[in-house]
Amino acid sequence: MGTPGQTVGPFFGQALPYPGDSELVPAGRADAIRLHGYVYDGDGEPIPDALVEIWQADASGTVPRETGSLHRDGWSFTGWGRCETDRTGHYSFSTVLPGATEEGRAPFFAVVVFARGLLDRLFTRIYLPDHPANAADPLLASLSADERATLVAEADAQGLRFDIRLQGQGETVFLQHD
Amino acid sequence: MPSSDAAATTQAEISAEIAELAARPQESGQRQPLIDYPPYRSSILRHPTKDPRHVDPETIERWSPCFGHRDVHRLESDLTIGAHAGTNSAVSGEPIGERITVSGRIVDGEGRPVAGQLVEIWQANAAGRYVHKNEQHPAPLDPNFVGTGRCLTGPDGSYAFTTIKPGPYPWGNHRNAWRPAHIHFSIFGNAFTQRLVTQMYFPGDPLFALDPIYQSLTDEKAREALVATYDHDLTVPDYSMGYRWDIVLTGARRTWMEDSDD
Numbered sequence: 001m002g003t004p005g006q007t008v009g010p011f012f013g014q015a016l017p018y019p020g021d022s023e024l025v026p027a028g029r030a031d032a033i034r035l036h037g038y039v040y041d042g043d044g045e046p047i048p049d050a051l052v053e054i055w056q057a058d059a060s061g062t063v064p065r066e067t068g069s070l071h072r073d074g075w076s077f078t079g080w081g082r083c084e085t086d087r088t089g090h091y092s093f094s095t096v097l098p099g100a101t102e103e104g105r106a107p108f109f110a111v112v113v114f115a116r117g118l119l120d121r122l123f124t125r126i127y128l129p130d131h132p133a134n135a136a137d138p139l140l141a142s143l144s145a146d147e148r149a150t151l152v153a154e155a156d157a158q159g160l161r162f163d164i165r166l167q168g169q170g171e172t173v174f175l176q177h178d
Numbered sequence: 179m180p181s182s183d184a185a186a187t188t189q190a191e192i193s194a195e196i197a198e199l200a201a202r203p204q205e206s207g208q209r210q211p212l213i214d215y216p217p218y219r220s221s222i223l224r225h226p227t228k229d230p231r232h233v234d235p236e237t238i239e240r241w242s243p244c245f246g247h248r249d250v251h252r253l254e255s256d257l258t259i260g261a262h263a264g265t266n267s268a269v270s271g272e273p274i275g276e277r278i279t280v281s282g283r284i285v286d287g288e289g290r291p292v293a294g295q296l297v298e299i300w301q302a303n304a305a306g307r308y309v310h311k312n313e314q315h316p317a318p319l320d321p322n323f324v325g326t327g328r329c330l331t332g333p334d335g336s337y338a339f340t341t342i343k344p345g346p347y348p349w350g351n352h353r354n355a356w357r358p359a360h361i362h363f364s365i366f367g368n369a370f371t372q373r374l375v376t377q378m379y380f381p382g383d384p385l386f387a388l389d390p391i392y393q394s395l396t397d398e399k400a401r402e403a404l405v406a407t408y409d410h411d412l413t414v415p416d417y418s419m420g421y422r423w424d425i426v427l428t429g430a431r432r433t434w435m436e437d438s439d440d
Contacts, residue, residue: 002428004400006377011308015300015326042223055370067246080243101237117220119211176230177371
């Protein structure tokens, strides 16, 4: 019998964010990309008190086993990061593109979302645009084109853009793993 | 549709909504909060309307990020000394309030300890006030208390914090809305799919029945799982009151690449 979740509430700002939390690699490093977007509610309004976390393989597809996410040294890739949305509902990570953990599989960022008003965590995935392995991915293949579009990032000048819609038109596909 | 005018909604109206939702038949074994739970007004526009998609976890989701002693200093588990996170290094005195220790064990759905993982907590002070820019409750701040802490679990999944007992506090959900005293917990498991943020409550709180966040758990056993137990064996003579709260992280597990307990 599992311990149930509860909302992260409005007051996590002193506890969970920390300097460097969203910089899995230093911003501006040659191979760094920006992964960013907005979190929206059911009225299409941005959510200024959400928290987004990502967990990913490194560029070669290896699952990181390095510690040090809370005190980043700029060299160790821990694969995990956290970003509180700002007043405009925007989050932004600097990281690298994940590689496939197995030959031929579609790489993705694993994502968990928390927010005031959201009573339990939400899991989702961010897939890479136009990746050749996406077509054979079991999750993407099981979705309609509209649903699939909610899980695939868009390329932009610095990297990737991915918006998260908690409710309503274009609602992001969220996942359950049991 | 419930009124969106929070100030005009009474506790009696919220309690009636809570009772109506509690009387509705739920999926058996519904252990998680109802995320579509209008008595908690902020949830109305912030919950997905579609059921989550069941998926088999992929490799990355079967693992969890690693934390270690580079990440967390052992003193960060004592919220009464103010030496953590560089947030209040000027603190020299003792915080006001009832000093408590909160400890327990974290295991996964198979009963395996969650070892060496990160636990983060945050809470109001003894007067029911958070250190936060959006906090509006005119209760006193405590110059000796920030209310945030961290620790790493031991090899057996154990964790322990020293803090002070938080007070209940008013919030804007409806007129005369008060949250039961609680400590927020953020926990990493043996797999990313076990990631959990929740709240620990104190036994016998008279606000339980009135609180839509707590009551969003419609299963009584699920609600009870969030309530710590007073444990006199954990009470430290002449120092602190002891509470025990054990945590079980369900969700998908690592399978074939599992080594016994790393």
